[in-house]
Each structure stands twice: as structure tokens, then as C-alpha cells.
Amino acid sequence: MSESLAVNNLNVSILSNKDAASNSLNQTIDMAPPFQIQVAPHIEALQPYKPGRPPTELMQELGIDRLVNLASNENSFAPPLTVQQAIADATMNLNRYPDAGGLLLKTKLADMYDLKPENVCLGAGSESILGSIIRAFLHEDEEILTSQGTFIGLYVLVSAKGAKLNTVPLNDYSFDLDAILKAVNARTKIIYLCNPNNPSGTIFTRDQFEKFIAKVPQNILVIVDEAYHEFAESTPDFPSTVGYKLPNVLTLRTFSKAYAMAGIRVGYGFGHENVISYINRVKLPFEPNILAQAAGLAALDDTVFPEITQENNRQGIQYLTSAFSDLGLKFVPSHANFILIEMGSEAAAQDLTEKLLYKGIAIRHLKAFGLETCVRVTIGIPEENTKLVDALKMILAV
Ligand SMILES: Cc1ncc(COP(=O)(O)O)c(C=O)c1O
Structure with missing residues (x-):
């Protein structure tokens, strides 16, 4: 939801x-x-x-x-005028299916972080990518571990899959990474972190993240949902997790918030090429749609x-x-x-x-x-x- x-x-x-x-x-x-x-x-x-x-x-x-x-x-x-213009221009091509690989947008995103397009996934919003991750990675009896008091969309997607959600309480409205580590068990397959956290707006720091990730078993996929990262990047110890390039960490981001594009539905993720490849196997082939891909490309050119x-x-x-x-x-x-x-x-x-x-x-x-x-x-x-x-x-x- x-x-x-x-x-x-x-x-x-x-x-x-x-x-x-x-x-x-x-x-x-x-x-x-x-x-x-x-x-x-x-x-x-x-x-x-x-x-x-x-x-x-x-x-x-x-x-x-x-x-x-x-x-x-x-x-x-309202979204940037350049984005509005790109959408208007792309309507000329609505008779065609979108580029299923979204290569132009993936390449542009990859270049920003010195990655390859194979390290980038796209979806009709980052919530759609979250759904694909759950479909691709959670087997029967495996659990997703996260905090209470985080993004409601995750809880809904997990219930729809019929999967087990394991949660620990927030600590003073913040993700309690130590409690999450303690709650890891043999069934834990995915850990979901949200930074900054929706709905509390709190962050965990670079130091906290580094200590945490060093102790997470490598066979657990850690999703770091950074839907609001643009608002936290100026905080000196905010851990922008794309930079770590770790094989078991997938960073999710979106054009919905800082770029004012919630209605067009385009989100993206950065991760190991194998993780991305599994996500691509289960995602709907033609999302994001042709207008959303054009809008995303135009948005990335707009730094103002x-x-x-x-x-x-x-x-x-x-x-x-x-x-x-x-x-x-x-x-x-x-x-x-x-x-x-x-x-x-x-x-x-x-x-x-x-x-x-x-x-x-x-x-x-x-x-x-x-x-x-x-x-x-x-x-x-x-x-x-x-x-x-x-x-x-x-x-x-x-
Ligand atoms: C933490 C978080 N992740 C993901 C989303 C969904 O973003 P998108 O519009 O890219 O699906 C939201 C939307 O509110 C959110 O708060």
C-alpha cells in the first residue's frame, strides 16, 4: 500500500x-x-x-x-520543467514498448557512482523493486528482519508474500542495529534498513553502519532504503551506502521525493550484478514505462x-x-x-x-x-x- x-x-x-x-x-x-x-x-x-x-x-x-x-x-x-518537457516529448513514442533494459537511464545512474549498468536496477518506484526483491530472494520459511516503526510498504509487501517478518523495536525512534544483529537467526535471508527512517526521520551513522555490516553474515541480503537520502547527504556522518560496493548490500533510491516525481513511478537500486540479475528475472519487463524513463533521464541533468x-x-x-x-x-x-x-x-x-x-x-x-x-x-x-x-x-x- x-x-x-x-x-x-x-x-x-x-x-x-x-x-x-x-x-x-x-x-x-x-x-x-x-x-x-x-x-x-x-x-x-x-x-x-x-x-x-x-x-x-x-x-x-x-x-x-x-x-x-x-x-x-x-x-x-511541481516537477522540474525539463522533466515535464521530456515527458511531453516522449509521448510521441507511446505507440512503442519501453526499452526493457532501461539502458540509457541505468548507464547514466551507473556513471554517477563509477559503476556498470549491470549494477543498477530500475522499477516503477522503489517500492516495486522492493516487491521484486522479496519475490526473488525469500524462499519458504526464510525471514525478513527489520525494525518496528519503519516503512509501511515493506510490511504490506511481506504480508502479501505470506513471508515471516521478524522485527525489533526502535530505540529512541532510531533503528537499533545492535538489536537487529542479535535477532539474526538461521532463517534470516533479508535485512531491511531505512536511512533516513520513514516515519521517524532519524539516521544511523557511517560508523554504526560499518560496525553493523562487518558482523552481518555474507549470505544475508541487506537492503538499505535511501528514499530520502538527498535530505540527509549534508549531514557529515550520513552513510551513503552506494559507495561501499558490498556484494550483499542493495541500496534503493527514488525520483519520487527530492525530484518531485512520485506520480510517474520511477525508482532505482544499486548492488552486486548477481543481485541485480535475480531482481531482473522477476520484475515486470517493461517497467519503468517509457515516460518514466525519459523523466528520470531529464531529472538527472537537473542539479538545481x-x-x-x-x-x-x-x-x-x-x-x-x-x-x-x-x-x-x-x-x-x-x-x-x-x-x-x-x-x-x-x-x-x-x-x-x-x-x-x-x-x-x-x-x-x-x-x-x-x-x-x-x-x-x-x-x-x-x-x-x-x-x-x-x-x-x-x-x-x-
Ligand atoms: C522509505 C520509503 N521507501 C520507499 C518509498 C516508495 O518510493 P517510490 O515512490 O519510489 O515507490 C517510500 C514512499 O513513501 C518510502 O517512504
């Missing part, structure tokens, strides 16, 4: 009851004989996706003309846009954390484009999320992440951040 789908779920749970009967997707069809096709128990146990209201309908219901979406860690800027995004993020974090402190809110210092706020109780977290939504601001209650007392707000552009602070002042003053 993507983050925005989860937000839609929230909208539905708050707003959809009275209209449920009119939602054609909620209607079932009476058929005889009865439906008899069965699925595996782990698929049966998955929660079906509840479609949310389109933003326009939601805004009508709330009586607002604009919804400020700070719930999904998206970039509030990510810098503008990073500067907006730095200023946004400064402004919001100072306002949160003034309001007496407890938050976790962030190295990403979002901030986790500890509300003290599930009721307070839920209440704040709902009250902000009714003021036209969507944030994320982190119950589904296992952090039921917390919410997460994405850093927006200045006018969005100001709107959030003004709304918080009104809500918390009551």
Missing part, C-alpha cells in the same frame, strides 16, 4: 459512511451459483484497499477550495531542482520545529522531508489528525506503522507550513 492510499483510507474512515451506499465500488453483485474460488490464507488475511474520495469531492464536503496534503512525504513543488527542494526543506524544518517547540509539541529531529510528532496518546494523535483534516490539512496518524501515539507531517512549501502552524495554534489553544 502506498502512503497516499493509506491517506485515502483515513479520509474514507472519517467521511464516507453516509455516502457508502452510493459508492459503486462498495456495491456487490448478486450472482448464482455462489463464488467458490479460494485464495491462500495470507491473501485472505490482507485488508482490502478501501478507495478514498477524490480530493475534489473531499474538498467539497469540507467546504474548502484547497487541501494541503502533508500526509505522504511528497514534494510540494534538488538543491531548491533541499533548501526549502531545511528552512521548513527550522520554521516548523521552532513553532512546534513554542506550542509545547514533542517531536523527533528529522533528516528527511517530514517530522514525527509524539502526541502522548492514540486519542490525541487521532484527534489532531481529524481536526487538521477539517481545516483542510492532511497529516498522517502513524497507527498503521505501529506508532499509534504519533503523527507525521511532511515539510511543505512556506505557505503550507504557515497554514499548518496557524491551524495547530487554533487547535491546541482550545
Whole structure:
């Protein structure tokens, strides 16, 4: 489940009851004989996706003309103009299948890190690559080991596979690499790390990573999800893991965040050529699509846009954390484009999320992440951040 789908779920749970009967997707069809096709128990146990209201309908219901979406860690800027132009140009070729190997984009990414195209994989978002990794590497009875309170998309992909997830608690909202090492057992096949971590925004340092990776058995694949790395690269001890070139480490990255391209779906990964080759055997052949590949190529030529995004993020974090402190809110210092706020109780977290939504601001209650007392707000552009602070002042003053 993507983050925005989860937000839609929230909208539905708050707003959809009275209209449920009119939602054609909620209607079932009476058929005889009865439906008899069965699925595996782990698929049966998955929660079906509840479609949310389109933003326009939601805004009508709330009586607002604009919804400020700070719930999904998206970039509030429109994508670079060069990317928009590249997509427009590539529409001329939509009658053709994309280059299944994505060679131009792989080569460009490989050149940036002195690697070969064989060390690069592509997908329709990094979440799709994560799905391919799970399909390719996890045998029956093998486990994936990670932390509680990390990227929800991983938990969903693992459940969909029916695989066993082994988790250790976060330590002060951070990945506890020592606890992860202690939890390694004979069934551990994959370790998933997220740096900076979504949803807490914390990082583990270069020193912590190096000590950790030296002790991980070589037959375990370590995924380092660096979806938000652009926001942390200026932190001196942030371990940019592509540089290590280790055979059992796969680094995942995306154009969705710093490049503002979440809607086109293009992500990438760097790793040993054998790891990449196994991923390529199970991935859908023609992802990313032809527009996404063109967009990725254009984005890499644009060095200014990510810098503008990073500067907006730095200023946004400064402004919001100072306002949160003034309001007496407890938050976790962030190295990403979002901030986790500890509300003290599930009721307070839920209440704040709902009250902000009714003021036209969507944030994320982190119950589904296992952090039921917390919410997460994405850093927006200045006018969005100001709107959030003004709304918080009104809500918390009551
Ligand atoms: C940690 C993390 N990894 C991966 C993703 C998915 O990124 P993509 O849009 O490339 O699938 C997200 C999206 O929010 C994320 O937070």
C-alpha cells in the first residue's frame, strides 16, 4: 500500500459512511451459483484497499477550495520543467514498448557512482523493486528482519508474500542495529534498513553502519532504503551506502521525493550484478514505462531542482520545529522531508489528525506503522507550513 492510499483510507474512515451506499465500488453483485474460488490464507488475511474520495469531492464536503496534503512525504513543488518537457516529448513514442533494459537511464545512474549498468536496477518506484526483491530472494520459511516503526510498504509487501517478518523495536525512534544483529537467526535471508527512517526521520551513522555490516553474515541480503537520502547527504556522518560496493548490500533510491516525481513511478537500486540479475528475472519487463524513463533521464541533468527542494526543506524544518517547540509539541529531529510528532496518546494523535483534516490539512496518524501515539507531517512549501502552524495554534489553544 502506498502512503497516499493509506491517506485515502483515513479520509474514507472519517467521511464516507453516509455516502457508502452510493459508492459503486462498495456495491456487490448478486450472482448464482455462489463464488467458490479460494485464495491462500495470507491473501485472505490482507485488508482490502478501501478507495478514498477524490480530493475534489473531499474538498467539497469540507467546504474548502484547497487541501494541503502533508500526509505522504511528497514534494510540494511541481516537477522540474525539463522533466515535464521530456515527458511531453516522449509521448510521441507511446505507440512503442519501453526499452526493457532501461539502458540509457541505468548507464547514466551507473556513471554517477563509477559503476556498470549491470549494477543498477530500475522499477516503477522503489517500492516495486522492493516487491521484486522479496519475490526473488525469500524462499519458504526464510525471514525478513527489520525494525518496528519503519516503512509501511515493506510490511504490506511481506504480508502479501505470506513471508515471516521478524522485527525489533526502535530505540529512541532510531533503528537499533545492535538489536537487529542479535535477532539474526538461521532463517534470516533479508535485512531491511531505512536511512533516513520513514516515519521517524532519524539516521544511523557511517560508523554504526560499518560496525553493523562487518558482523552481518555474507549470505544475508541487506537492503538499505535511501528514499530520502538527498535530505540527509549534508549531514557529515550520513552513510551513503552506494559507495561501499558490498556484494550483499542493495541500496534503493527514488525520483519520487527530492525530484518531485512520485506520480510517474520511477525508482532505482544499486548492488552486486548477481543481485541485480535475480531482481531482473522477476520484475515486470517493461517497467519503468517509457515516460518514466525519459523523466528520470531529464531529472538527472537537473542539479538545481534538488538543491531548491533541499533548501526549502531545511528552512521548513527550522520554521516548523521552532513553532512546534513554542506550542509545547514533542517531536523527533528529522533528516528527511517530514517530522514525527509524539502526541502522548492514540486519542490525541487521532484527534489532531481529524481536526487538521477539517481545516483542510492532511497529516498522517502513524497507527498503521505501529506508532499509534504519533503523527507525521511532511515539510511543505512556506505557505503550507504557515497554514499548518496557524491551524495547530487554533487547535491546541482550545
Ligand atoms: C522509505 C520509503 N521507501 C520507499 C518509498 C516508495 O518510493 P517510490 O515512490 O519510489 O515507490 C517510500 C514512499 O513513501 C518510502 O517512504
